[in-house]
Amino acid sequence: MSAHDGTGGDRWEHAERRRRPRRLExxxxxxxxxxxxxxxxxxxICGRLGxxxxxxxxxERPVVGLDRRQFPDRPKDIEHFAIDIRxxxxxxxxxxxxxxxxxxxGVMHNPRDSHEEHQTWxxxxxxxxxxxVQQYDVPKLVLVSSANxxxxxxxxxxxxxxxxxxxxxxxFSDMRDLVNLDMLTQSFFWKRPRTETVILxxxxxxxxxxxxxxxxLRLKVVPTLxxxxxxxxxxHQDDLVHAIRLALRPGVRGIFxxxxxxxxxxxxxxxxxxxxxxxxxxSVAKLGIERLWRWRMTSFPAPELDFIRYVCMVxxxxxxxxxxxxxxFDIEQTLHAVDEERWR
Amino acid sequence: MESRTAxxxxxxxxxxDVIPFAQRVMAGARRSADELALRMLGPNFDDRVRxxxxxxxxxxxxxxxxxxxxxxxxxxxxAFFHRMYFRSExxxxxxxxxxxxxxxxxxxxxxxxxxxxxxxxxFLDGEPPRMIRAMVEKWAHSLPFVSTFFSRVGQxxxxxxxxxxxxxxxxxxxxxxxxxxxxxKPFARRYQLEEFGLGFMRLAIETDTPIVPVAxxxxxxxxxxxxxxxxxxxxxxxxxxxxxxxxFVPGGQMPLPTKYHLYFGEPMRFSGDPDDDDVVIEExxxxxxxxxxxxxxxxxxxxxxxFF
Numbered sequence: 055m056s057a058h059d060g061t062g063g064d065r066w067e068h069a070e071r072r073r074r075p076r077r078l079e080x081x082x083x084x085x086x087x088x089x090x091x092x093x094x095x096x097x098x099i100c101g102r103l104g105x106x107x108x109x110x111x112x113x114e115r116p117v118v119g120l121d122r123r124q125f126p127d128r129p130k131d132i133e134h135f136a137i138d139i140r141x142x143x144x145x146x147x148x149x150x151x152x153x154x155x156x157x158x159x160g161v162m163h164n165p166r167d168s169h170e171e172h173q174t175w176x177x178x179x180x181x182x183x184x185x186x187v188q189q190y191d192v193p194k195l196v197l198v199s200s201a202n203x204x205x206x207x208x209x210x211x212x213x214x215x216x217x218x219x220x221x222x223x224x225x226f227s228d229m230r231d232l233v234n235l236d237m238l239t240q241s242f243f244w245k246r247p248r249t250e251t252v253i254l255x256x257x258x259x260x261x262x263x264x265x266x267x268x269x270x271l272r273l274k275v276v277p278t279l280x281x282x283x284x285x286x287x288x289x290h291q292d293d294l295v296h297a298i299r300l301a302l303r304p305g306v307r308g309i310f311x312x313x314x315x316x317x318x319x320x321x322x323x324x325x326x327x328x329x330x331x332x333x334x335x336x337s338v339a340k341l342g343i344e345r346l347w348r349w350r351m352t353s354f355p356a357p358e359l360d361f362i363r364y365v366c367m368v369x370x371x372x373x374x375x376x377x378x379x380x381x382x383f384d385i386e387q388t389l390h391a392v393d394e395e396r397w398r
Numbered sequence: 399m400e401s402r403t404a405x406x407x408x409x410x411x412x413x414x415d416v417i418p419f420a421q422r423v424m425a426g427a428r429r430s431a432d433e434l435a436l437r438m439l440g441p442n443f444d445d446r447v448r449x450x451x452x453x454x455x456x457x458x459x460x461x462x463x464x465x466x467x468x469x470x471x472x473x474x475x476x477a478f479f480h481r482m483y484f485r486s487e488x489x490x491x492x493x494x495x496x497x498x499x500x501x502x503x504x505x506x507x508x509x510x511x512x513x514x515x516x517x518x519x520x521f522l523d524g525e526p527p528r529m530i531r532a533m534v535e536k537w538a539h540s541l542p543f544v545s546t547f548f549s550r551v552g553q554x555x556x557x558x559x560x561x562x563x564x565x566x567x568x569x570x571x572x573x574x575x576x577x578x579x580x581x582x583k584p585f586a587r588r589y590q591l592e593e594f595g596l597g598f599m600r601l602a603i604e605t606d607t608p609i610v611p612v613a614x615x616x617x618x619x620x621x622x623x624x625x626x627x628x629x630x631x632x633x634x635x636x637x638x639x640x641x642x643x644x645x646f647v648p649g650g651q652m653p654l655p656t657k658y659h660l661y662f663g664e665p666m667r668f669s670g671d672p673d674d675d676d677v678v679i680e681e682x683x684x685x686x687x688x689x690x691x692x693x694x695x696x697x698x699x700x701x702x703x704x705f706f
Contacts, residue, residue, distance in 0.1 A: 208540035211559035212462055281542025285463045285549070317461050336542060364539070365555075367461075 086304040089194045089250065092154020093118050094302065095147070097139060097183070099132075100125050102263045103198075104159045107295050108132055111302075118151070120144065121160060139179040148186040155194035155302050156187055161235060163265070165228055165355045176231040177238070184242055187249055194250045196301050198294070199236045201257045201287075201311060202229060206366035212285070213369035216255070216309045226357040240309070252301040254294075256312040257368055258361075261291030261391040266358055271392045276324055279363050280333040283321045287367040289314030290383035290391050300377045310377055311368035315385040320362055326389050336363065438477045439522065446527040462531075462564070463549035469529055472551045476518035479511055484616060486658030488519050493662045494610050498565045500602050501530065501572045503612035504591055504690055505580035508621040508640055511653060512614045516572060519660055530572040531564050533557075558601065565605045573598045575683070582638040584625060588618035589694050594687050596679045603682075604672035608665035611686055613693035615661070619704060620653035656704055661693050 094111055098104045099119035105128075111117050112132050119125055119134035128134055137143045139160065147153075162175045187195050204214045205222035220237070223230040236253060243251050258267035267288060270276065289312065297312045324331055334342070339359060346352040373379040383391070435443075450466045459465065480486050494501070503516060517530045533556035539545040554560045564571055574580060575594035583592060602609050623640040631639035644650035666689070668682050 208545070209536035209555060209557065211557045211563075212554060213559070213563065215559070279542070281544075281546055283463075283546045283549075285461065318459070319463055319465075 085193045088152065088154045089302070089304040090154070091115055092152050092193075094155040094157060095120055095153055095192075096157045096159060097121065098158070098160030099134065101159060102261075103259070103291060103294065106291060107157065107159070107298055110295050110299065115154070118147065118153075120147065139182055140174070144182065145186060148190040148192070153190065153192045155196065156183065156192050157196045157198070157298060157302070158183060158235075159198050161198075161232060163228075165353065166350075169227075172228070172231055177234050180235050180238060184238065187242075188246050192249060194252075194302060194304075195239070195242070196252045196254065196298060197235060197239045198298065199239075199253050199255045200232060201255045201366060201368045202361075203233050203236050203255065204366055204368070205229070206284075206360040206364035208364050210365050210367075212365060213367050214311070215369045216311055216372060225360060226355075228355060228357075243307075250304070250307040252307055253309045254297060254301055254312050254373075255309065255368060256289055256294050256297065257314060258286065258288040259291050259294055260288045260388050262394055263291050266354065266361070268392045269353065270362075271323075271327060271329070271389070273329070275332050276329045277332045277334055277339060278320065278324070279339055279359065280335045282336070282363045283319050284363065284365045285317045285367060286320050286323060286365075287313050287317040288323075288385075288388055289381060290388040293381045293383055293388075296382065297373065297377065297379050300379055306377060308372075308376070310373040310379075311370045312373050312379060313368050313370035314381045314388055315383070317367055318385060323385075323389055326386055327392075438481045439474065443522070446521065450521075450527055450529065460552070461567075462552065462554050462560070464529060464531075464552035465550045466529075468547075468550040469552060472547075473518055473521050476514040477522060480515045480518040480522065480658075483653075483655055484511075484515060484620075484658040485655075486515055486519065486616070486660055488523050488660045488662075490662040491519065491523050491660075492525070493664055494520070494524060494570075495608055495665050496526070497568045498605065498607045499570050499665070500565070500598060500607050500609045501570060501612050502598060502609055502686055502690065503572065503574055503614055504589075504618075504694065505574035505576045506583065506588070506614070507617035507653065508582060508623060508642065509653065510581060511620065512617040512658075513572060513574070515617075515658055516612060516614065516660060520570065528570050531569050532572045533561060558597070561601055562605060565601070565607050571607075575687075578637045582623065582626065582640050584640075585619070585622045589615075589698060591687055591691055591694075594683050596676060596683055599668065599679050599683045599686070600672045603668050603670055606667075606669075608667050609686060610665050611663040611689045611693060613661040613663070613690055613697055614658065615694065615697045615701060616656040616658035616704075619656045622654075654705075657701075657706055659697050659701065661697050663689055663693055 093116035095118045096104055096108055097120045099108050100121040100123040104121070108117050108119060109129065112129050117132045119128065119132055120137070120139060122136060122138045124136050125134045135147055158180065160179070162172055186192070203220040203222040204210070204218050205224060205226070207221060211218070220233045223233045239251060239253050259265060260268050260271065293314060294312065300306070301310070336359065340356050343352060343354060343356045343359065347355060370379070447466060447470050454460045454464055454466055501516065503512065506512060513532060520530050521527050529552045531552050531554060534548050534553045536555055538548060539555050554564065561571060575598050576592040577595060579592040601607070621642050622644055623642050625641045627639040627641055631637065666686065670678065
């Protein structure tokens with residue numbers, strides 16, 4: 055009887071230990087569940103891409119927004135914290151709730167803001183986030199970088215693989231932050247192998263988003279560079295949302311280039327969109343854009359001209375094989391997406 | 399009154415003599431242009447262009463930007479050199495297998511007209527018609543118009559990744575392993591192959607691509623190069639500065655109208671480790687080089703004259 059009691063007590067102790075683990079990693083099988091069902095924090099959720107991602111993800115799992123902007127028309131079950139990531143308050147979010155994944159979309163791209171503001175916002179804020187991920191054991195981190203980190207160059211391979219050097223900041227210093235974030239995340243792979251870290255490097259994202267390629271294609275008359283007609287690759291914004299969802303699955307880690315439908319030349323893209331074009335010699339275009347930029351009449355910085363001059367396309371074989379990603383929108387739908395719903 | 403009769407007379411002359419004459423001249427010109435086109439491009443040129451388009455159909459087409467509608471005109475220009483100027487004879491083009499293939503040829507003649515002639519032979523004489531893809535210097539892709547032109551006619555930036563991808567797509571790649579050493583060699587060393595680069599062999603082994611050796615005869619005599627001005631080349635930042643006396647003769651700026659003979663050899667296959675030591679790869683390259691050399695020697699022996 056006593057022996058029986060003893061074993062019973064042992065069993066009880068085992069069960070107790072199992073129920074209240076000291077450290078999260080002691081529990082087998084739990085990480086996958088946390089990644090799949092835990093809350094996902096989306097930084098920069100108030101951007102156009104963030105809102106789209108939030109609207110898709112909140113149907114499947116708890117979504118927490120983290121953005122210093124307000125999110126007025128958010129779905130009721132999205133919790134939103136309108137705080138600056140650099141503030142202490144952002145830490146409380148990680149401390150008090152069980153976070154399954156962090157998707158970092160809050161990279162500031164506004165070329166009008168000063169370099170200091172960019173640097174502190176992008177790099178310091180992201181470093182904070184990495185600290186929180188480490189401290190509060192967030193099992194999944196997704197950084198949406200960009201294929202632009204490779205940089206458009208005349209000597210680029212037609213399709214760049216994930217191990218190509220990140221030369222985007224060379225000609226275009228505003229890209230430096232993004233390259234920095236990408237590098238920080240890459241070192242985070244080694245610093246913290248327990249967190250499944252994913253870097254997505256999508257090509258030109260087209261849609262209602264306000265990024266340079268979409269804004270460029272939305273122009274009434276599209277200036278092109280005389281004598282240059284590079285092949286371009288672009289993807290629909292919802293394809294990127296789909297890719298992020300795939301990256302949030304447990305077990306996925308690493309760097310993925312994300313491409314869209316097969317590439318086409320810039321001229322045929324503009325033909326599909328039926329836009330009038332204005333070919334300019336590069337020197338004239340560069341000078342003109344520099345002037346307009348100084349007079350605050352354009353939001354395109356002059357170095358971005360290289361994107362319509364040289365090729366910068368990615369090989370997304372890895373995303374297709376490992377992530378199971380395939381674009382759902384064909385090239386015409388993707389291009390026409392820039393004209394959709396301007397009412398937003 | 400006077401002026402009216404003069405005007406009437408003028409109208410009369412124009413209606414009865416000048417316009418019919420002009421029409422006859424135009425018709426004759428059109429007929430001879432058609433004949434010329436037929437002679438240059440062959441009877442089934444449009445059909446060949448259509449078959450090429452089928453190969454690169456789809457919205458985006460070729461991912462490297464090849465556009466058959468533009469390439470057509472480049473082929474027409476090359477065909478002038480191929481059929482009219484050098485009157486080249488093509489031997490053994492049926493040896494070129496379908497699918498991925500590396501054409502390895504001797505390079506000569508100061509201007510890369512040998513590439514143009516091989517390209518137009520593959521398009522006009524090959525079955526099925528194919529575009530050759532070649533690697534172009536990187537700086538060419540930073541020049542306006544040049545970069546667009548090169549990518550429209552299927553020439554790509556010279557980096558190994560592109561070569562690999564093209565072969566995996568089942569394309570035909572033309573490589574001159576002699577490079578600038580070959581194209582700018584002096585007249586005295588004609589038909590003696592320069593040192594071959596090793597990259598093509600590593601590429602062929604890695605992608606399991608058959609190599610077709612090509613011997614071009616005639617190109618080596620098109621410009622007579624008697625030497626190389628090193629200081630001028632250095633001053634101008636060019637790889638070589640050939641000295642060609644014929645450039646000072648009126649009309650000598652064009653290449654001499656030698657007769658070209660193109661010999662396509664049997665496909666060769668190599669296996670092994672693509673990352674092997676240079677010594678091992680060199681042996682395999684040597685085999686290819688010797689094959690081309692012996693094809694050259696045989697072709698020179700069979701040749702009846704330089705210009706006919």
